[in-house]
Amino acid sequence: MSSMVKKQLLTDMEGAAFAILARTGPSTSYAIARAFADSPSEYWSGSAGAVYPMLKRLKSRGLVATKQSADGKRAKIEYRVTVKGHAAFEAWLLDAKRGAGWGFDPLRARAMELDLVSATKGRRFLQKALAHTEALLREAPPNLHARERTIRHAWLKARISWLREALST
Amino acid sequence: MSSMVKKQLLTDMEGAAFAILARTGPSTSYAIARAFADSPSEYWSGSAGAVYPMLKRLKSRGLVATKQSADGKRAKIEYRVTVKGHAAFEAWLLDAKRGAGWGFDPLRARAMELDLVSATKGRRFLQKALAHTEALLREAPPNLHARERTIRHAWLKARISWLREALST
DNA sequence: GGCGGCATGTAAATGGTTACATGATTAC
DNA sequence: GTAATCATGTAACCATTTACATGCCGCC
Numbered sequence: 420m421s422s423m424v425k426k427q428l429l430t431d432m433e434g435a436a437f438a439i440l441a442r443t444g445p446s447t448s449y450a451i452a453r454a455f456a457d458s459p460s461e462y463w464s465g466s467a468g469a470v471y472p473m474l475k476r477l478k479s480r481g482l483v484a485t486k487q488s489a490d491g492k493r494a495k496i497e498y499r500v501t502v503k504g505h506a507a508f509e510a511w512l513l514d515a516k517r518g519a520g521w522g523f524d525p526l527r528a529r530a531m532e533l534d535l536v537s538a539t540k541g542r543r544f545l546q547k548a549l550a551h552t553e554a555l556l557r558e559a560p561p562n563l564h565a566r567e568r569t570i571r572h573a574w575l576k577a578r579i580s581w582l583r584e585a586l587s588t
Numbered sequence: 589m590s591s592m593v594k595k596q597l598l599t600d601m602e603g604a605a606f607a608i609l610a611r612t613g614p615s616t617s618y619a620i621a622r623a624f625a626d627s628p629s630e631y632w633s634g635s636a637g638a639v640y641p642m643l644k645r646l647k648s649r650g651l652v653a654t655k656q657s658a659d660g661k662r663a664k665i666e667y668r669v670t671v672k673g674h675a676a677f678e679a680w681l682l683d684a685k686r687g688a689g690w691g692f693d694p695l696r697a698r699a700m701e702l703d704l705v706s707a708t709k710g711r712r713f714l715q716k717a718l719a720h721t722e723a724l725l726r727e728a729p730p731n732l733h734a735r736e737r738t739i740r741h742a743w744l745k746a747r748i749s750w751l752r753e754a755l756s757t
Numbered sequence: 758g759g760c761g762g763c764a765t766g767t768a769a770a771t772g773g774t775t776a777c778a779t780g781a782t783t784a785c
Numbered sequence: 786g787t788a789a790t791c792a793t794g795t796a797a798c799c800a801t802t803t804a805c806a807t808g809c810c811g812c813c
Contacts, residue, residue: 431692431694431697434697434698435697438700438701438704441701441704442704459690460690460692460697461689461690462690462691462692509705509709512698512701512702512704512705512713513698513705513709513712513713514698515713515716515717515719515720516716516720517694518694518695518698518713518717518720519694519695519716519717519720519721519724520630520694520695521628521629521630521631522631522691522692522693522694522695523600523629523631523691523692524691524693524743525600525686525687525688525689525691526687526688526689526691527739527743528600528603528604528629529603529681529682529683529687530739531607531735531736531739532607532610532681533681534735535607535610535611535681536678536681536682540678540682543682544681544682544684544687547684547685547688548684548687548688550684551684551685551687551688552688555688566700566703567700570696570699570700573750573753573754574693574696574750577746577747577749577750578746580746580749581742581743581746584742585742
């Protein structure tokens with residue numbers, strides 16, 4: 420018979436947290452929250468009120484484990500990924516169907532409705548959005564790994580060519 | 589002195605609801621919920637528990653008004669956009685800075701972390717995601733306006749060329 | 758007469774948000 | 786010694802989600 424183990428589906432925020440843990444090794448909730456807050460994508464605030472409870476939930480599901488670390492003097496709780504957690508993370512990461520979903524794109528959402536205003540206002544919006552996006556492309560934030568820079572760059576370029584096309588019609 | 593009127597900033601879900609109202613004219617909460625549920629973007633479920641309270645909030649802010657319509661026999665509450673509401677909607681729609689934000693892209697989120705798995709697995713993921721996206725491009729859902737089809741098409745094409753580039757390296 | 762769609766909601770749970778509170782340690 | 790940072794968390798709030806509850810209407 421098939422396995423009785425329930426699939427441990429991760430939310431996107433949990434997936435992102437596992438990615439941080441995979442990169443930096445065992446980390447405190449504080450460090451994970453900082454990583455969220457410092458990330459260029461402002462989608463999650465990285466607030467303590469979100470991150471601390473999330474790690475506790477993941478622990479209760481057996482996807483992470485704690486190691487009370489008395490690092491010299493200060494007591495801290497370090498979380499590490501368990502085998503079960505690693506499997507859940509990989510399932511999240513390699514879920515191509517979810518990956519190919521629409522997500523939420525603030526530009527797409529607006530572009531869809533631009534015909535509700537005058538052509539002039541619509542074009543002005545697209546021009547401004549293009550300028551903002553090109554600015555993002557120019558000023559790459561510091562502390563970005565090469566891998567992150569590459570994806571960021573490609574994503575912005577795809578968006579820019581889309582905007583240019585929309586403006587050229 | 590400047591106006592004392594507080595800016596009525598809309599959430600993205602509220603903006604989307606105003607777009608529906610602008611297109612279909614005065615509508616019931618039910619119709620708006622259906623429009624969310626039927627939309628190809630699965631980002632909001634269009635549940636009654638979200639939509640009915642949202643319209644009540646918008647009404648209490650003076651952005652929509654109700655018209656008790658005794659359409660023949662059945663009683664229903666129709667919401668229409670007020671002048672204040674229209675201004676708030678246009679401010680939301682034409683906010684280029686917000687529009688140029690990152691939002692949440694499930695593909696970008698995963699692509700950023702693909703180096704955490706083997707190159708083989710990474711490529712397989714990208715190939716599957718490409719296949720899913722190309723499938724979306726082929727099977728355009730029915731009941732889509734020309735405008736929606738155009739944006740959808742351009743957005744998917746931009747994503748596909750991004751994926752192809754990622755695979756070609 | 759019954760089923761599906763229209764239309765109104767509420768209830769409980771979930772999981773975010775901001776803001777606050779506390780204390781230890783490090784850097785100046 | 787004091788300010789910033791590390792580190793833990795909680796509290797109140799808010800807007801979602803799923804699921805449930807009710808009832809009317811039109812159609813077969």
